[in-house]
Amino acid sequence: MNRSHTAQLAVVAIGGNALIRDRKHESILDQFEMVADIAVHLVEMIELGWNVVLTHGNGPQIGFILERSEISMPQMPPVPMDYAGADIQGAVGWMFVRALRNEFRRRSIAREAIALVTQTIVDGGDSAFTHPSKPIGSQMDEAKAKRLALKYHWTIHEDAGRGWRRVVPSPRPQAIIETSAIRDMATAGYVVIACGGGGIPVVEGEDGSLRGVEAVIDKDLASSLLARSLGADVLISLTGVDKVALNFNQPSQCPIDRMTVSEARRYQMDGQFDEGSMGPKVAGLIEFVAAGGEFGLICAPPNIAKALEGNSGTRVVPD
Numbered sequence: 001m002n003r004s005h006t007a008q009l010a011v012v013a014i015g016g017n018a019l020i021r022d023r024k025h026e027s028i029l030d031q032f033e034m035v036a037d038i039a040v041h042l043v044e045m046i047e048l049g050w051n052v053v054l055t056h057g058n059g060p061q062i063g064f065i066l067e068r069s070e071i072s073m074p075q076m077p078p079v080p081m082d083y084a085g086a087d088i089q090g091a092v093g094w095m096f097v098r099a100l101r102n103e104f105r106r107r108s109i110a111r112e113a114i115a116l117v118t119q120t121i122v123d124g125g126d127s128a129f130t131h132p133s134k135p136i137g138s139q140m141d142e143a144k145a146k147r148l149a150l151k152y153h154w155t156i157h158e159d160a161g162r163g164w165r166r167v168v169p170s171p172r173p174q175a176i177i178e179t180s181a182i183r184d185m186a187t188a189g190y191v192v193i194a195c196g197g198g199g200i201p202v203v204e205g206e207d208g209s210l211r212g213v214e215a216v217i218d219k220d221l222a223s224s225l226l227a228r229s230l231g232a233d234v235l236i237s238l239t240g241v242d243k244v245a246l247n248f249n250q251p252s253q254c255p256i257d258r259m260t261v262s263e264a265r266r267y268q269m270d271g272q273f274d275e276g277s278m279g280p281k282v283a284g285l286i287e288f289v290a291a292g293g294e295f296g297l298i299c300a301p302p303n304i305a306k307a308l309e310g311n312s313g314t315r316v317v318p319d
Contacts, residue, residue: 010052011053012042016057018038044305050308056096089115111189111191118176120195122213122215132155134167136216140164142158148166169213198216223237233294239281244278247272261317295315298314
């Protein structure tokens with residue numbers, strides 16, 4: 001397992017939605033099949049000589065946990081957000097560990113994967129805590145939502161005519177507690193699964209003690225922070241489309257092969273990247289490349305190796 005210390009390091013970020021094919025395939029088994037498909041392409045990249053740290057989203061998965069919690073509330077206390085985040089890191093992390101191990105064995109590759117429960121420090125004074133905005137859990141009728149909000153001190157919002165939902169803060173990530181351990185394991189050749197769902201949000205006290213908070217962290221911003229903290233060479237965001245496009249879903253849609261940090265910022269300011277999908281991915285790559293990263297990539301999982309060679313995906317490069 002003592003892989004070359006000079007191997008290039010990539011942080012690869014996978015969205016939680018990428019693990020669910022459609023609404024008819026949401027079971028644990030269905031999600032593992034998606035993970036196993038992604039693992040094939042990750043190992044193709046690893047065979048090219050890369051060390052890899054893998055991050056993943058958890059939006060749908062944590063939603064399932066919270067919905068189960070809501071259903072069982074008459075008998076059980078609600079599941080706290082930090083606990084739910086740890087739960088998903090373990091579950092999805094194990095899916096990737098198992099899938100990668102199986103693929104390594106199939107190809108006779110002497111590598112191992114390891115999943116690490118990861119904590120992300122946030123600022124307790126972040127304005128996000130006074131303006132919760134991230135919907136979580138199930139949609140409810142107004143009466144039920146207000147009853148639960150009163151009982152559990154939730155903030156609730158009407159969700160675009162589709163019912164009421166709980167909303168929680170989404171503060172910016174400040175630091176990844178386990179960065180040194182992740183670096184050591186990745187340097188030693190382990191494929192590390194870390195920062196699941198952006199990491200468990202914690203606030204650090206003056207004495208250094210940590211306290212979990214009811215919040216969610218953007219996976220793309222946390223992945224970018226982790227990549228910068230590790231000194232990674234490349235940050236890759238895997239998504240359902242192979243390239244970023246200007247004027248997306250319009251007759252004038254135009255795919256982008258390459259954009260500089262300045263160009264990406266300009267497109268972002270022009271509203272080209274939707275905040276609910278491509279926006280955070282591009283923002284994370286901008287921060288990574290602007291801080292000294294070699295380049296960032298957005299591509300579909302089957303094209304990782306091609307994108308690294310410059311033959312697919314959208315590449316974000318320094319000015």
